[in-house]
Amino acid sequence: MKQFRKMVYPYLLWSTVVIAVPMLLILLYAFTSGGNSVSKFMFSLHNFKRFLTDKTFLEVLYRSLRIAVETTVVCVLLGYPAAYIIAKYSEKVKMRWVLIITLPTWINMLVRTYAWTGILQEDGVINSFLGLFGIGPVTFMYTDFAVILGMVYNFLPFMIIQIYTSLTKMDYSLIEAASDLGANPRKCFTKVTLPLSMPGVISGITLVFLPSVSSFCIPRMLGGGSYVMVGTIIESQFLTASDWNFGSAISLIMAIIIMISMYITKKVDKGEKLEAINA
């Protein structure tokens, strides 16, 4: 059976070239300055300084984080009830609902986002509807609202499914036991259901927050060119401004922020697990 081990080698080689080397290149470019050709490098922290000491760029970073947090919060607020309701249905209905929730995610994200640009315009569907009541036209496009709407729309199914998975794995007899012991429905929820479904919530948060921080196409389509996020700056450095050193440094900063977030969520997750075990 040991001869099967050799089968790993092709992939090992491949992934070193295609996965490890690009990461090394990013590190290389981030810590040097001197242009886009590998041959003319000088070590420098200039790129990091340039980003971290510039008020405008820091505001962009703050905005990306803010949008990501808002998106995540809305996803949790909408996703948890949905997951809870689905988890209470019968087996057959459950399966059907899971399919209904996940089907949209199979369709290209851009295609679905593009549809929103039509719906939200001043002469779009929503404003026409409001117009029937004499309201508006309300400006939806190119606002915070539109961007968050687009992001939530894109990520909500993932949050729902994560929480749902956690809820269905839960042992319902625990709730029965709790209520037998005298807890009212609200206490049952806050003391039993909620903590046990936390792993799902946390992995849902991970699946929503992390991509939100780095996204740039949804903000561009629904927020316009002036809706600048960290991803937008990185994109401009690589595709228009041609400053790969600066772009790599920003990517690295973003990757570090994300790694820290993941580390925190992992710790919280472990903590929750320990609590659940000890309780």
Next chain:
Amino acid sequence: MSKKKKKIGSTVFMVLMMLFLYAPIIYTIVFSFNEGKSLTNFTGFSLKWYSKMFANKTMMESLFYTIACAVLATAISTVVGTITAIGLSKSRRAVKSVVEQLNQLPIMNPEIVTAIGLLMLFSAIHIEKGFFTMLIAHIMFCIPYVILSVMPKLRTLNPNIAEAAMDLGATPWQALTKVIVPQCMPGIISGALIAFTMSFDDFVISYFVTGNGVSNISILVYTESRRVNPSINALSTLIVLIITVALILVNVIPSIASKKEAKLAVDKDI
């Protein structure tokens, strides 16, 4: 709150949720048949945007590239991923952890970081950006998902069966194809499905590594959506159709296959 109220409340909530999730899709489909260019006024039923779409060379090329890339990337990454996963299951701990760490990178990293890394790689080794680079990039991020899908299945396998097969005279190749692979088929299939979706839907990575006029559907929508272009609605509807058919096939074919097998088994008994 009384139980009845709760039930009504939750039903209303779920209906609203469903409306929210499907509104854009329905809107796109409905307006792809719109006579006029308007975003709101449905002035009449017409197929003209569909004929414009089919006549649009760029759109058809993008569709072709998207499908071709997805099919090729899925096929290659499924094969390579499965082979690697099997090899991994027999490997030493050190090798396992190295590969697992490497696999984590494209999954955990924001797409844009992976994308620029690849951009710089292709530039450093002087490969011209185009379909080939897009394909390489897709294979790169699909294989880890295949491996992740197949590994759990492999762990539940009984290792002795393959050993037994070889003791009975099977070559390692036969042990592989006739024993191990069939047993982790569900994992392989779900890995392939994930790979296909990831490739078909991809935007960020493709956007950075493609060139030479090659674009996929996501890139096309991103660049063409600046103008009101109802042909995009037609294209979107076509995509929805393709995906729905694919999903139906994926769900229906296995059940037909298993029904056939069951029937055969029953017939045999009789």
Next chain:
Amino acid sequence: MKKGWLVSLAVLALSMMCLTGCGSKEKLKIYLPGEYMSDELVPNFEKQYNCKVDVELFDSNEMMYTKVMAGDSYDVLIPSDYMIERLIKEDYLQKIDVSKLSNFGSVTDALKVAPYNGFDPDNSYSVPYFWGSVGIVYNQNNVPTSEVEAKGFEIMKDTKYSGKIYMYDSERDSFMIAFKSLGYSMNTNEESEIMAAYDWLVELNTTMAPTTVTDEVIDGMAQGRKDLAIVYSGDAAYILSENEDMRYYTPECGTNVWVDAMVIPKNAKNVDLAYKFIDYVISYDAAMGNTEAVGYASVNKDVLAEVTKEGGLYDGNEAYIPRTGFAKDEVFTDNEFLRKKLSELWIKVKASN
């Protein structure tokens, strides 16, 4: 079953390779901006000259430059003035002998003199394709014409219209209106002038809540969603033809006037066919079809006369023919320093709101 998969994969791979390399007719490779040519032009040319034309589209001159620099071979390119200047400087183009072009005489005279020919003074490397200006499109019901004429580009900073303006998501064009409004040349290298323009734009961005987009402007203004926008003349011509409330104005402080022209790179493979193509494009029928479809001002003087005469397609459309002979109008020049500086500053302008 496994074999079936392999076979179909092989077929797919082969058919793809075939698609990219078949054919025995003469081939012409052209590279031009997207949505910039009538759909019938290429098929008609292919039929007339029995050849195959490979059309590649680029989003920006910079993208085109990268590919040309990398050595990709094309027969005809259609870049903008400043890019042509750069290509000439860096020796990527071959001279065009206009005596070989039977229709060159039909090219309007305005294009053969300053400011329009600044990038190619002897008209020896390029043949014009479309030309235009950059100006203000405004809704005359909401923005009085007298105000627009009095303020020029400054009207984009009039807080009365806050939230109702479109800015163009292009560093070059946005900085241009700032430079012009402040009375500077748009090709300046002076740090102080550049920073003044930067401040001008930041002030606009923070007080006017603009929507900064690219082509979305066109449908946006055609639908009357906002009151003011910075638009290219050809797009403005389309807007004006769709929405009679809209008007177009090029300010007294001067604006950017531009030419996109056809050039032949040094590494072109089929120079004869390239000449035929260029000659075809500026001919009456092709030029007419082109200007009808795309909306930008034609370079063929007979076409111009025809569409602007009484009852013509663009009769009364004040955005169609760009201003000529106005001293303060400028063409962009190739300026690497300025380009880099503006790229850097533009993302900060956008992020400043």
